[in-house]
Amino acid sequence: xxxxxxxxxxxxxxxxxxxxxxxxxxxxxxxxxxxxxxxxxxxxxxxxxxxxxxxxxxxxxxxxxxxxxxxxxxxxxxxxxxxxxxxxxxxxxxxxxxxxxxxxxxxxxxxxxxxxxxxxxxxxxxxxxxxxxxxxxxxxxxxxxxxxxxxxxxxxxxxxxxxxxxxxxxxxxxxxxxxxxxxxxxxxxxxxxxxxxxxxxxxxxxxxxxxxxxxxxxxxxxxxxxxxxxxxxxxxxxxxxxxxxxxxxxxxxxxxxxxxxxxxxxxxxxxxxxxxxxxxxxxxxxxxxxxxxxxxxxxxxxxxxxxxxxxxxxxxxxxxxxxxxxxxxxxxxxxxxxxxxxxxxxxxxxxxxxxxxxxxxxxxxxxxxxxxxxxxxxxxxxx
Numbered sequence: 436x437x438x439x440x441x442x443x444x445x446x447x448x449x450x451x452x453x454x455x456x457x458x459x460x461x462x463x464x465x466x467x468x469x470x471x472x473x474x475x476x477x478x479x480x481x482x483x484x485x486x487x488x489x490x491x492x493x494x495x496x497x498x499x500x501x502x503x504x505x506x507x508x509x510x511x512x513x514x515x516x517x518x519x520x521x522x523x524x525x526x527x528x529x530x531x532x533x534x535x536x537x538x539x540x541x542x543x544x545x546x547x548x549x550x551x552x553x554x555x556x557x558x559x560x561x562x563x564x565x566x567x568x569x570x571x572x573x574x575x576x577x578x579x580x581x582x583x584x585x586x587x588x589x590x591x592x593x594x595x596x597x598x599x600x601x602x603x604x605x606x607x608x609x610x611x612x613x614x615x616x617x618x619x620x621x622x623x624x625x626x627x628x629x630x631x632x633x634x635x636x637x638x639x640x641x642x643x644x645x646x647x648x649x650x651x652x653x654x655x656x657x658x659x660x661x662x663x664x665x666x667x668x669x670x671x672x673x674x675x676x677x678x679x680x681x682x683x684x685x686x687x688x689x690x691x692x693x694x695x696x697x698x699x700x701x702x703x704x705x706x707x708x709x710x711x712x713x714x715x716x717x718x719x720x721x722x723x724x725x726x727x728x729x730x731x732x733x734x735x736x737x738x739x740x741x742x743x744x745x746x747x748x749x750x751x752x753x754x755x756x757x758x759x760x761x762x763x764x765x766x767x768x769x770x771x772x773x774x775x776x777x778x779x780x781x782x783x784x785x786x787x788x789x790x791x792x793x794x795x796x797x798x799x800x801x802x803x804x805x806x807x808x809x810x811x812x813x814x815x816x817x818x
Contacts (some may be wrong), residue, residue, distance in 0.1 A: 443560055455481050459487035459667050459729040460494060460597065461590045467500035473763055475580040476694055478715040479587075480670060482650060483726040486608075486622045487665060494593050500561040500582050505548050507560055510537060513770070518772050521584045525551075525772075530562065534773065538581075549581040551744035553773055587670045591772040594667055599656040600782050601766040604628035605639035606650035606666045608731050621660060622731035624650055624666045625810075626657075628764045629739030634798035637679040638737070640725065641803045644683065648728040649673070649719055654766065657733070662788050672696060674711040685723050689714070692722055697783060736761070736791045737810065747796035749809040751816050757791035760786050 454465040454473045458480060465476050510528050517524040517539055524539040528550075535552040552560040561581050567772040591601070608622040625636040625642060643649040650666060652673030658665040680686040689712050690703035697705060716727045724801045738752065738760055752760065761784045768782055792814060796806055 451720075454471055457485055457492055457729075458482065458590055458670060459485060459594075460489055460492055461593050462492035462495045463586050463589070464495070464497045464642055465500070465586075466498070467582065469473040469500065469502060472500050472580055472582055475583050475695070476586065478717040479583045480671060480716065482668075482729050483720055483786040485729045486648075486731040487667065487695050487729050493597075494557060494589075496557045496559065496586070498561060498582050498585060499558050500563060502563045502565045505562075508550060510550075519587060520551075520772060524634050531560075533560075536773070550566075551581070551585055551773075552786035559589075561585060567740070570814075582707055588769070588772070590670050591769045594656045594658070594669075595768050595770060597658060599658050599667065599768070600766050600784060601654060601656050601669065602626075602628060602652065602761070602784075603630075603764045603766055604655045605635035605652055606655045606668065606730075607643040607647060608650065608734075609642060609645055609647040611754040622647065622728065623734030624731040626655060626733060626736045627739060628736065628761065632798075633741055634679075634796065634803075635739060636675055637682055637798050637803060638739075638794075638806065640675070640679065640683050641807060642725070643725040644723075645807075650728055650730055656730075657784070659785060663790060664733040665730055666733050668728075670734055672713050673714050674713050676711050678799060680712065682798070683723070688722055692718070694718060733787075733789055735789050738791065738793050740759035740793065740795045744795070747794065747801045747806050747809060749795075749806070749812075749814050751795045751814050752793050753816065754786050754791070758786055760791075761787070761794065 454476050456463050456477065463480065465473060467473060487588050508530055510530065515689065517526055518536070519525075520536065525536040526539050528535050528537050529612065530550055530552050533552050533554055535550050537550040538548045540548045547564050549564065550562040552562065554560055561579055570642070605627045606624050608624040629635055639649060651668040652675070654669040654671050656667040656669055659669060675689075677686060680689050691701050693699055694702050694712060695715055695718065702708060702712055714722065719725055719727050736757070742748065765782065768790070792810060794806060794810065
């Protein structure tokens with residue numbers, strides 16, 4: 436963390452109260468006078484347990500949030516293309532004599548600007564516009580708190596520098612086992628990868644419900660190592676379709692809940708209820724009764740395909756075929772948008788040091804318990 440003193444923004448000084456959270460190799464310290472900002476931060480980034488064994492976080496970031504009128508920011512636009520941060524456009528500028536990125540609100544739904552100011556390598560200031568409907572913990576539908584956005588970007592950029600490979604996959608683990616005296620009980624994570632609608636989050640949620648923990652709902656990061664790979668959640672709120680919620684017995688509970696990311700109306704009473712419910716890490720534990728974790732040791736990879744057969748099938752994928760099959764599910768790897776350089780691309784998944792299974796099933800017809808049981812039993816090679 437930078438010890439360099441930085442120019443102060445307009446508006447009241449930040450409160451000394453801080454929210455400190457750790458997620459694997461990263462820790463954040465949030466300073467804000469807005470209780471709602473702390474609430475959103477903890478809801479999204481506060482996992483039940485952190486099973487990535489670091490003696491101390493490799494990177495510690497300080498994030499300070501100050502609300503105020505954008506007219507006081509003294510924006511000095513610089514020429515150049517907009518960049519995407521969390522799928523929204525930002526423009527490069529200079530604020531307080533520091534490099535900054537301002538939310539481009541011309542095409543946005545909420546029309547609320549904010550800016551990220553880099554005061555030092557690990558020291559950031561978030562300028563956010565006040566809004567008359569702001570309430571502690573409350574949210575208008577579709578509104579993101581910028582501190583949470585920045586924290587996720589800092590995490591994923593850090594994971595990329597560690598060699599992380601982002602993959603379209605869900606992940607979860609059962610209770611850790613096999614630890615003897617003086618040995619760490621490392622959770623063994625199952626990674627579920629496949630196209631949308633193949634039941635990734637359904638199986639991950641069911642696995643976590645057996646007494647383990649939920650790692651990621653749609654986006655995971657692989658950290659390859661020498662004979663031991665780890666899986667890290669990308670700190671993205673989990674999205675569950677109604678079919679998944681019904682299969683897991685959570686449809687009524689979630690439908691009646693006022694979910695943070697969907698505003699102050701019960702999910703089923705929204706004017707146009709979306710197909711998927713977005714749940715924060717805290718809501719996963721509170722509503723779905725499952726623990727959450729930043730990640731763990733990769734123990735197996737499960738590739739999913741839809742099937743029209745009456746019963747699900749599970750088969751072992753040969754090691755020389757597994758890498759190519761995983762390659763099709765890779766996502767673009769984020770790089771620090773505040774630095775220079777092109778997007779990291781063309782990363783390959785080397786031969787994974789764990790079993791790779793192919794599960795062909797229909798999430799709408801086949802019982803989840805049957806699929807999990809087949810995965811744990813004797814499996815034949817893929818044909």
